[in-house]
Amino acid sequence: MYPRSRLDLLLLLLPVLFLVVFFLWPLLYIVSYSLISGDKPLVSVWASIFDTVQLTVLWNTFRIAALVTLASLALGYPLAMFITNSNGLARNVAMAIVIIPFCTSVVVRAYAWIALFQRFGVVNKVLMWLGITHQPLKFLYTELGVIIGMTHALLPFMVFALVASLDRIDRTLVRAAETLGAGPLQVLSKVWIPMSMPGVLAGCLLVFISSLGFYVTPALLGGREQTMVAVLIEQYVNRTLNWSLASVLGTTLLLATCILYVFYERISIRAGSRVEG
């Protein structure tokens, strides 16, 4: 902590004001809808998240978010390792591969997946031409389709967090481990992975929290059963005008996110102190 000057505070005023007016205030407004239920008792509105529909959708949301996080980590870690260990052209090309889809609209990407995955789309045509399958396989409107589409959309977040963390690892530690006779796998498990835990945690948290609120991809690539909570909230807000239930669901997501964040802060402080200490 260093003593703050007046100028510092003045510079802070504008962003803080912006966040209060355009973020905090509307957020409190939404939360207020979950606390004031009009003619229905408050308990019954909150209890309705335990109805089959709400519970199933919340379970879907958290399950899909967890699977997307795992898939992003499994794909993102090797990619981040490659990026951090390469220089010049290779690094730039690899980064571009991550960044370019990131700049494309989620809607466009969802439609691209539809074109690839549909009944007589590219993927099924190739599989049938190779004789791997005779009937077109069903990728679209399944959980697999949603997970592939969302992993693709969120992979950049994971890679950015991992690369930032991996880049900071002191390479002399890697060389020291190698000098002391550690093989590549041991270097990975003893140096890279433990040292990159803050990045892994940050990436997982970022991907998981973003997944919770995903709307477009599950709506377009998902089937009957893959309704996620954002879709349900939209339905309550726009179609049935059940704003208190929509707000209860939104507040539930907000709480889950806050709890995860506190959890993350705790762990990352511990992980961070181990690395630095």
Next chain:
Amino acid sequence: MTIKRRTLLKAGMGAGLAGMTSGLFTPALAQTNKPDHLVIPDAGGILRDAYKKAHYDTFEAKTGIKLVSAEYMGVAQLKALVDNQAWGQADILSIASGEAAVAAKQGLIEKIDYSNIDRAKLIPETVYDNFMLTSLSASVLAWNTKKYSDSTAPKTWANFFDPQAFPGPRGMWKNASLTMDIAALGAGIPKEKLYPLNIDAAIGALTKIKDDLIFWEHGAQSAQMLADNELDLEFGWAGRLFTPKKNGDPVAYTFNQAVLDGDAAVIPKGSPNRKWAQMFVDHMTDPENQAALASIVPYAPTNVDAQKFLKPEVLAGLPVSPESFGSVIFQDPIWWADNGDAAFDAFNKFLLG
């Protein structure tokens, strides 16, 4: 005990902030003089262009009041508008008839004044106390012409719900409204007995075909899925399927048992420009304007006299043509406004289970 949400928030958050946010939307003055324009949130896209040519421009020529389109406003935004008296955002709305009925039930819209409208010329199912349909959209049974020919294609919703006789993946809208009305028809319920809608029968019919059922979310998606051979059969909107069909995509549809809903005109409750908005509602019943609209996009007129101004080939492509009108079914928006919660709940359970 009822606490007004806004009162509590104002008390809790400090009147300064509350004043600031609501101040953004406060109308300058309650206006009764003739305005130079009216703001109309509408469906957008090609439908907006058609409404502009048929209704907005002609109204401006007649009265000097310009109609300014805005982004589509659903009931949720309408409620926010009326609660905050944010009049500048909408003087009149073109809104889906199902949403209009919900808005009426919530007390968000004015009564329509029919005293200057020749009500006898309007199709009775398009006239309601608080809203009036201005064009009709048809939910039709469509098929992929590579899979079915005109003679082998299903003719009725009962056929559509019979995957043994009519195999292949079939698409429906991922929405309780219209999908459940059609499912009930598919269960064999005759059109005179469709309402009150039998929710269990509708869900039963959907459950029977769930292994062959694929849901689409948006109208554009439904047209694309049929044109790309993703689906063999579907319930789609004639207004969306019309262009792919004309362009030679493998798309065909029938108006037999088409379910009709439409865009309705509504006036926000308490709007200072309601007198002028009502004048525009009167204007939209004009048969020549309605015919002009239907000639641009295949959304059918609600005024029967409009048919006189339509070319025979255009009329044949509309669900109100003499050949088709006998078999079409009007969705009952009032039933949906009263029972939407139960229907959506049952539909969501079906989706997840």
